[in-house]
Amino acid sequence: MKDKILEVSAIKDGTVIDHIPADHLFKVITILGLDIVSKKITFGTNLESKKLGKKAIIKLSGVFFKDKDINKISLVAPLAKLNVIRNYEVVDKKIVEIPDDIIGIVKCFNPQCITNNEAITTKFRVISKSEVKLKCHYCEKITDAEHMEIL
């Protein structure tokens, strides 16, 4: 009997996002707005990874990102790597970087912050990148990695 393998075909032009922590796949999808994109997208999750334990991967046909946009996922997928594909060849590799300012994405940990009480987009200045520390533009309190909650 022949082995049946479900093959995810290679993409001709587009982007592959690799090394996403498996439990953050859907957050990455939301942050990048992939749930409303009409292009062909393939997801794989709970794949073996030495670095992450379980990782997820996203293949996007005909989708390319600006650095500014892709850096938005740095808080949920700091080790993510992007391969940019043109005509079946990897033409560029990118890693994500934490930006200086975070708009939206993260919830301020301070329950007394106005952003948790009225419909306001959160805004933070990144004051430390190695050990992520975000200073709220509104209440001026610091949300660290341990207390960080993704919206």
Added chain:
Amino acid sequence: MIYKSLVSINDYSKKEYIEILDLAAEFENNPIRETLKGKVIATLFFEPSTRTRLSFESAISKLGGKIVGFTDSSSSSVTKGETLYDTIKTVSNYSDLIVMRHPLEGSARYASEITNIPIINAGDGANQHPTQTMLDMYSIRKTQGTLENLNIFLVGDLKYGRTVHSLLMAMSQFNPTFNFISPDELKIPEGYKYFLDNLGLKYYEHKDFTDIISRADIIYMTRVQKERFSDPIEYERTKNTYVLKNNMLTNTKDSMRILHPLPRVSEIDIDVDQNPKAYYFNQALNGVFVRQAIITSTLGLI
């Protein structure tokens, strides 16, 4: 002069602190003017703060301005469920400047982003109360003749005390030495020590008053509140340690002055009030001149 909202003490540069203090000194010499004639100023107090509100309203009245507003949210449409956004948008139509006090942190920053008229923050929860900090600085400069190189003692609740944190940040631009006196449970947060370390400023922590206060230029007292303690027995044990009494002031400098943001409860014994080193009531008067300076410069009138 400055013509922008005052939301956080960090909005002002060192040069701007000095400009405001100089202007406040002019108002002290000549507090009754017509500078705000024809101007309407809204004082929106979403939570009551009688002392702060009266100080602002006195400052506005002495300059001939008119006041509209409310003194706590129960007498406004907030109780009907109106958002802060809607309140600010609406009141912006009726006034030239909004002075606001709100229990939520960051509310004043948010307000300053949704209206074209300037906002003065009169306290946003535990976050900022910049006019208090400015009047503290005014009082320090007035009594010491300078803001530079002073030895400042901060006493009491250094963990939650908003006024203490803002004063520390603002004074850090003038090369101070800080001495912190507080119970273990209410010590100055690590973040502020880290901030001082980075600037290379000296600070010392103490658990009680000792002879060291003989070196003080300023003793800034704050209230130690019972509800801040996780263990009520610990409160009972320590509460009297942070009470300043007249006989403790014998060896302090003649030029030393005692400040307190008020209201005082029991942390300064009333026998201190007669001592010329007690300055807290004068400090409250200074608040009127400082607020006159901040309002007029925020409106670009001076």
